[in-house]
Amino acid sequence: MKNILMYSDEISRVEYDPNHPFKPGRGKHLMELLKRYSLIYEDNQQIITPEPLNEELLYLAHTRYYIDLFKRADEGEFRLEMLEAGLGTGDNPIFRGMYRFSMITAGGTHQGAMMLMNDEARFVFNPIGGFHHAGKNHAGGFCYINDIVIAAADLVRKGKRVAYIDIDVHHGNGVQNAFYRSNNVLTISIHESGRTLYPWSGFENETGEGDGFGYNVNIPLLKGTDDEVYVYAFESIVPPLIESFKPDIVFAQIGGDAHREDPLAHFRLTSNGYKKAVRIINDISPKILAIGGGGYNEYKTAALWTLAWAVFCGLEPCDHYAGVVGGMMYGPEAHAGRLEDEPFVANGVDKDESFAHARDVVAYIKKNVFPVHGIR
Numbered sequence: 001m002k003n004i005l006m007y008s009d010e011i012s013r014v015e016y017d018p019n020h021p022f023k024p025g026r027g028k029h030l031m032e033l034l035k036r037y038s039l040i041y042e043d044n045q046q047i048i049t050p051e052p053l054n055e056e057l058l059y060l061a062h063t064r065y066y067i068d069l070f071k072r073a074d075e076g077e078f079r080l081e082m083l084e085a086g087l088g089t090g091d092n093p094i095f096r097g098m099y100r101f102s103m104i105t106a107g108g109t110h111q112g113a114m115m116l117m118n119d120e121a122r123f124v125f126n127p128i129g130g131f132h133h134a135g136k137n138h139a140g141g142f143c144y145i146n147d148i149v150i151a152a153a154d155l156v157r158k159g160k161r162v163a164y165i166d167i168d169v170h171h172g173n174g175v176q177n178a179f180y181r182s183n184n185v186l187t188i189s190i191h192e193s194g195r196t197l198y199p200w201s202g203f204e205n206e207t208g209e210g211d212g213f214g215y216n217v218n219i220p221l222l223k224g225t226d227d228e229v230y231v232y233a234f235e236s237i238v239p240p241l242i243e244s245f246k247p248d249i250v251f252a253q254i255g256g257d258a259h260r261e262d263p264l265a266h267f268r269l270t271s272n273g274y275k276k277a278v279r280i281i282n283d284i285s286p287k288i289l290a291i292g293g294g295g296y297n298e299y300k301t302a303a304l305w306t307l308a309w310a311v312f313c314g315l316e317p318c319d320h321y322a323g324v325v326g327g328m329m330y331g332p333e334a335h336a337g338r339l340e341d342e343p344f345v346a347n348g349v350d351k352d353e354s355f356a357h358a359r360d361v362v363a364y365i366k367k368n369v370f371p372v373h374g375i376r
């Protein structure tokens with residue numbers, strides 16, 4: 001079965017605002033690295049230029065009121081209600097073309113989901129997708145249209161079981177809220193604690209309501225979390241839940257902002273911990289829809305996505321150009337350094353504290369959530 005990359009030059013050229021940290025240009029950096037490391041153009045791979053989403057599908061995730069405001073803002077109209085809906089803020093500026101940008105990114109995620117459902121692919125990656133903070137009636141955290149909720153909700157109404165694993169450093173609050181009362185979507189988010197990071201939510205006791213009780217799982221970890229603590233928590237919780245839930249399709253929001261060089265968050269992951277989480281996702285999932293999410297060190301994020309792409313496609317990165325120009329680096333690597341990081345293990349009081357906290361969170365989930373799924 002095929003591995004698909006959703007790639008759009010048009011989307012890679014979009015800028016929210018020159019000083020805005022969210023850079024769609026990461027898609028282009030990814031493409032350069034995939035070429036450099038011989039990870040693209042395999043026989044079982046296909047690059048698809050995504051089409052805009054069918055407009056009716058927007059209402060699977062958003063209210064007509066919000067979409068109407070969003071379109072008017074895109075057309076240059078200004079109303080106070082827009083600010084109340086999160087439009088025109090520092091995080092979510094109003095920029096020309098934002099409606100088309102959102103429709104194409106959501107279109108790519110939705111098209112990927114449909115291809116997986118129809119057995120046309122085993123793995124799809126939409127790097128400029130994964131807008132997990134967008135809410136039903138508001139924008140937030142650099143997200144306008146929640147492509148994840150739209151695609152997952154459409155799969156659910158077509159009778160599919162969807163699991164969502166979010167390894168972006170921020171809590172996937174928009175996805176949590178959309179499926180909080182549903183047991184058709186198992187939502188798991190591992191992130192920096194809401195005590196120190198936007199969106200200030202995602203605590204372990206947010207476990208779903210009604211039919212959804214036990215189907216919303218949060219693994220908040222303390223700032224300073226390193227690979228060791230992260231992998232311990234991820235391995236303890238994610239595989240047993242996915243194995244028991246038996247999803248048809250797994251969504252993986254693989255934001256690169258848990259990396260220690262990310263400027264907006266406070267984890268200390270290296271590519272080693274990130275890759276381990278990705279490898280586990282690959283091993284436990286029948287079909288995977290990966291979406292890029294955050295990552296504000298642009299080049300490092302592109303490097304992490306490159307490693308994820310290689311894992312999901314079952315390939316090893318191979319640099320044919322290494323040493324060619326007297327060992328000189330060029331292209332995005334000049335900024336990213338090497339594709340993979342040296343191992344890093346934190347120690348000291350902070351480390352003990354973050355490990356103890358992770359153990360408490362894991363114990364809480366095992367005690368309160370695992371029984372819902374019959375996991376002993």
Ligand SMILES: [Zn+2]
Nearest residue numbers: 168169170294
């Ligand atoms: Zn993020």
